[in-house]
Amino acid sequence: MQCVVTGGNVKVLGKALHSLSRIGDELYVEPQEDGLALRSVNSSRSAYACFLFAPLFFSRYSIPSGLNFRCKMAIKSVLTVFRSLATLEKTVEKCHISLDEQKDRLTFTLHCKHGLLKTHNLSYQDSESLEAVFDKDNCANVFRAQPRVLVDTVVHFTTSLEEVTVTVSDERMWVRNHVEDDAERSKAMLTELCLAADEFDHFAVKSHNSITFCLKEFRGLLLFAESTGLPVSMYLDEPGSPVVLSVTDSVLEGNFVLATLSDDHSLHKSNRGADAEQLQPPDDFMNDDMDAYLIAMDTSVAPGPSTADPPTSSLATSRKPPAPNYRTRTYSEEEENGEEDPGRPPDKKFRSLFFGSVLPPSPQMSTQPVTTQEVLASDSEDETEAE
Amino acid sequence: MPLSTQSQREDEQYVLIANLDNARNLSNILKAITCKDHAIFTATANGLKVTAEDCKCMQANAFIQADIFQEFTLKEDSVVFQINLTVLLDCLNIFGGSSVGGSTALRMCYRGYGHPLTLFLEEGGVVTVCKINTHEPEEPIDFEFSSSNVTNKVILQSESLKEAFSELDMTSEVLQITMSPNQPYFRLSTFGNSGNAHYDYSKDSDMMELFQCNKTQTNRYKMSLLKPSTKALAISCKVSVRTDSRGVLSLQYLVRNDDGQICFVEYFCCPDEEVEEE
Numbered sequence: 151m152q153c154v155v156t157g158g159n160v161k162v163l164g165k166a167l168h169s170l171s172r173i174g175d176e177l178y179v180e181p182q183e184d185g186l187a188l189r190s191v192n193s194s195r196s197a198y199a200c201f202l203f204a205p206l207f208f209s210r211y212s213i214p215s216g217l218n219f220r221c222k223m224a225i226k227s228v229l230t231v232f233r234s235l236a237t238l239e240k241t242v243e244k245c246h247i248s249l250d251e252q253k254d255r256l257t258f259t260l261h262c263k264h265g266l267l268k269t270h271n272l273s274y275q276d277s278e279s280l281e282a283v284f285d286k287d288n289c290a291n292v293f294r295a296q297p298r299v300l301v302d303t304v305v306h307f308t309t310s311l312e313e314v315t316v317t318v319s320d321e322r323m324w325v326r327n328h329v330e331d332d333a334e335r336s337k338a339m340l341t342e343l344c345l346a347a348d349e350f351d352h353f354a355v356k357s358h359n360s361i362t363f364c365l366k367e368f369r370g371l372l373l374f375a376e377s378t379g380l381p382v383s384m385y386l387d388e389p390g391s392p393v394v395l396s397v398t399d400s401v402l403e404g405n406f407v408l409a410t411l412s413d414d415h416s417l418h419k420s421n422r423g424a425d426a427e428q429l430q431p432p433d434d435f436m437n438d439d440m441d442a443y444l445i446a447m448d449t450s451v452a453p454g455p456s457t458a459d460p461p462t463s464s465l466a467t468s469r470k471p472p473a474p475n476y477r478t479r480t481y482s483e484e485e486e487n488g489e490e491d492p493g494r495p496p497d498k499k500f501r502s503l504f505f506g507s508v509l510p511p512s513p514q515m516s517t518q519p520v521t522t523q524e525v526l527a528s529d530s531e532d533e534t535e536a537e
Numbered sequence: 538m539p540l541s542t543q544s545q546r547e548d549e550q551y552v553l554i555a556n557l558d559n560a561r562n563l564s565n566i567l568k569a570i571t572c573k574d575h576a577i578f579t580a581t582a583n584g585l586k587v588t589a590e591d592c593k594c595m596q597a598n599a600f601i602q603a604d605i606f607q608e609f610t611l612k613e614d615s616v617v618f619q620i621n622l623t624v625l626l627d628c629l630n631i632f633g634g635s636s637v638g639g640s641t642a643l644r645m646c647y648r649g650y651g652h653p654l655t656l657f658l659e660e661g662g663v664v665t666v667c668k669i670n671t672h673e674p675e676e677p678i679d680f681e682f683s684s685s686n687v688t689n690k691v692i693l694q695s696e697s698l699k700e701a702f703s704e705l706d707m708t709s710e711v712l713q714i715t716m717s718p719n720q721p722y723f724r725l726s727t728f729g730n731s732g733n734a735h736y737d738y739s740k741d742s743d744m745m746e747l748f749q750c751n752k753t754q755t756n757r758y759k760m761s762l763l764k765p766s767t768k769a770l771a772i773s774c775k776v777s778v779r780t781d782s783r784g785v786l787s788l789q790y791l792v793r794n795d796d797g798q799i800c801f802v803e804y805f806c807c808p809d810e811e812v813e814e815e
Contacts, residue, residue: 227731233704241700255732264697265742267721268704272732 151181151217151249154210160245160260164232165377166201166404170225172370173199173406177225178280179256181213181249185402189280190225196409197367198282207401209244219249222277223256231258231270235377241266282407284394289385291318291359294352295345297375297382303343304369313411314368316393317360318386321347328362328411351381361389362411371395371406553580553616553647556608560643560658562794563601564629567622569769569792569802570597576622577674578654580647581615588677589622594807595762596678597769605798616647618671620654628667632660640795647671680805686781689716689754691723692747693738695773695790701725701736702767705760709733711809712760716780717753723778727760746775756784756808769802784808 155163166188170177174190174197181187185204191197205211232238244261250271260268286292303325307314313328326342329335347353375382375397385394390412397404548554557563570576570589577588584602603609632641644657653668705712709727716723723738723745740748766788770776773790780786788804 224731230704230706230731230734237700264744265739266697266701266744267735267737267739268701269735269737270732271734 151213151219151247152210153181153186153208153212153247155207155245155247156209156243158239159207160232160242161235161239162207162378162402163203163245164235164238165374166203166402167225167228167232168235169370169374169404170199170201171229172373173197173367175225176222177228178220178222178277179274180220180279181217183213186211186247191280191282192367197364198280198407199367199370199405200282201402201404204401204403219251220277220279221256221274222280223272223274227270227272228258231260231268231272282392284392284405284407286383286385286394286396289387289391289394290355290357291384291386292352292354293318293323293350293384293386294381295350295384297372297379299345299349300382301372301376303345304365304372306341306343307365311365313362314365315360315362316386317358318355319358320355321353323347323350323353352383357388359386359388361386361391361393363393363408367406367408368395371397371404374404550648551610551646552612552649553645554608554610555580555585555606555643555645557605557643557645558607559640559795560629561640562605562796562798562800563643564626565772565794566599566601566792566800566802567626567629569772569790570599570765571622571626571768572597572765574621574623575619575672576625577617577619577677579615579617580611582611584609587622590678591762591765593678594759596680596805597765598803598805600801600803602800605794605800613649616649617674618647618650618654619674620669620671624669625654625656628656628658628665628669631658631665631667632663678805680785680787680807682779682781682785682787682805687779687787688752688782689750690747690777690779691716691738691745691750692775692777693723694744694746695770695776697738697742697744698776699767699770702770704736705764706731706734707760707764709760711757712763713755713757714778714780714786715753715755716750716778718750719753722748722750747777754780754784756780756786758786758806759809762806763804766804769804773802 167177170188170190174192176190178189178191179186180189182202185202185207187200187202189198189200191199241262241264242260243263246257246259246261248257248259249255250257253271254273254275255271256274258270258272260270262268304314307327311327315324315326315328317324317326323345324342325345327338327340329338329340371382374380378397378399380397380399383394383396383398385396387393389410392407392409395406395408567576567587570587572589572591572595575589579586579588582603584600584605587599587601589597629641629643639661641658641660646655646657648655651671653670656665656667656669658665658667705725706727706729708729708731711728713726713728714724715721715726721735721737722740725736727734738745740750769788769790769792773792775791777789778786779789785808786804786806788806790802790804792800792802794800
């Protein structure tokens with residue numbers, strides 16, 4: 151096997167390896183007819199990632215016909231070859247990958263500027279085939295967004311956060327941190343973001359689902375997408391079915407398949423922001439049992455947003471700021487405000503974050519409308535004054 | 538200057554007085570040879586030589602010529618003492634390591650055998666006096682490395698070597714250096730847990746300032762002994778790599794200090810074992 155990667159693609163390859171290292175400790179290498187496949191899986195087999203580099207990605211891609219070769223190696227050893235991405239970009243002109251089956255070695259040779267040649271002979275082990283079974287085409291919900299939108303979303307969650315819950319409705323996607331059990335809920339900081347359909351390049355929802363998956367692996371994909379600027383596609387199905395995240399361009403395809411918490415598990419725990427089963431206007435957060443923990447940034451009390459009609463139609467006509475709009479409970483108010491007062495700062499701000507531990511947990515952790523609850527998020531006029 | 542208020546009478550008692558307007562010109566170079574706690578100071582008319590050793594097979598020397606100092610007075614032919622290098626560096630950096638507050642001026646005085654080394658450090662009008670105990674100097678190893686016995690020599694720009702050293706596989710116990718008039722010319726190799734790695738510098742590389750290799754030689758050196766040399770590499774602009782017929786390695790680093798003056802750092806290392814061509 152002989153592959154040669156030149157120029158900027160060396161850095162892309164390095165980035166892919168760094169992303170794969172966020173999934174598991176081992177790298178599975180399989181040269182195929184349709185390209186070089188690099189895969190990784192985590193120890194609990196709940197996250198899988200695969201990058202397929204088409205022959206055109208390489209300036210030379212020759213594998214002996216009928217080659218049936220698969221190997222795995224410690225991903226750390228491969229990362230030493232591609233350790234410093236900045237250096238890769240600046241000094242590496244060409245990367246040559248070749249296989250020596252006799253000596254069980256995979257050789258990476260980096261031809262660098264100034265006549266420097268770096269040769270890494272890495273030992274590998276034979277491995278079983280590693281391929282996850284997933285079907286993107288049959289997923290109920292398909293989205294595609296620029297990586298910046300998603301990166302700006304996950305940045306609001308702490309790096310220690312394990313899981314996020316993504317809930318989708320016809321026009322919105324909510325992303326919130328997932329808190330394991332009810333006891334912790336009262337002590338945890340709860341963060342929820344809402345992304346509108348217009349922030350996505352493609353937003354097609356067939357079923358209003360809410361899924362929970364691991365954030366760390368999601369970030370691994372975003373790492374790659376952000377540096378290459380490739381849009382990220384998300385394929386969501388029901389809870390329990392894996393979520394698939396992909397990046398593609400003409401010469402490569404990356405797929406991250408992450409397991410999601412299954413239905414019975416999430417029913418007890420999750421808060422459906424806009425569950426299809428509940429009869430409520432799509433924008434109304436009032437039925438969210440996170441309500442028990444709401445504190446508005448300003449403390450004025452005014453008739454709540456539930457009285458306002460969700461301006462779903464105005465979405466399409468609203469101005470599109472370059473940065474994503476993090477709309478929360480006060481979405482409708484901000485939206486109006488934005489139109490009325492161009493002097494205000496852009497919408498990207500948290501008007502109300504969900505803070506825990508101030509109000510005692512409500513005895514009924516259900517999604518009943520909480521009409522008796524004090525309204526904590528005020529409407530637009532009051533907020534302007536409070537500003 | 539506050540430091541010059543020292544009375545003349547006191548000055549006469551010192552066998553060594555060395556003044557530096559910028560103590561960093563000394564501390565930066567001493568940091569580059571720190572591998573053990575103590576070091577041997579040898580002062581001669583040429584200047585100051587500071588020696589640190591490890592395991593009796595590696596030696597690091599820093600040379601600060603007399604003309605780097607604003608004043609360098611020596612009353613004897615040579616003055617030698619051993620001192621705790623870590624403590625000395627802490628004192629030299631007593632006003633903090635940053636250059637924001639201006640530079641620290643140094644006056645180093647030594648009365649002779651049995652006396653402590655006295656440092657007067659001044660910055661922004663504040664003077665600190667440090668007295669560090671000196672010890673009986675151990676005899677530094679003489680590697681008997683002579684220029685006439687050099688088999689292979691290359692001079693490289695530090696830039697490219699820095700990259701290689703920063704990427705060295707630390708799971709490898711040895712660093713193997715191959716120098717040859719033929720391919721691969723100049724090669725650094727490691728043998729770690731995941732496999733081996735080779736860094737080859739072509740003799741035609743524009744980073745290669747001098748290439749004089751007469752005989753193919755491959756030698757291995759303990760990684761733990763050579764890794765500290767990365768500090769000297771980091772502050773240098775050029776490095777000369779020489780091996781003699783026994784495989785003893787000499788690394789000489791050309792260092793430019795804050796004021797653009799040149800100092801040298803030198804590392805000697807004994808080979809781990811003789812290795813024939815791989």
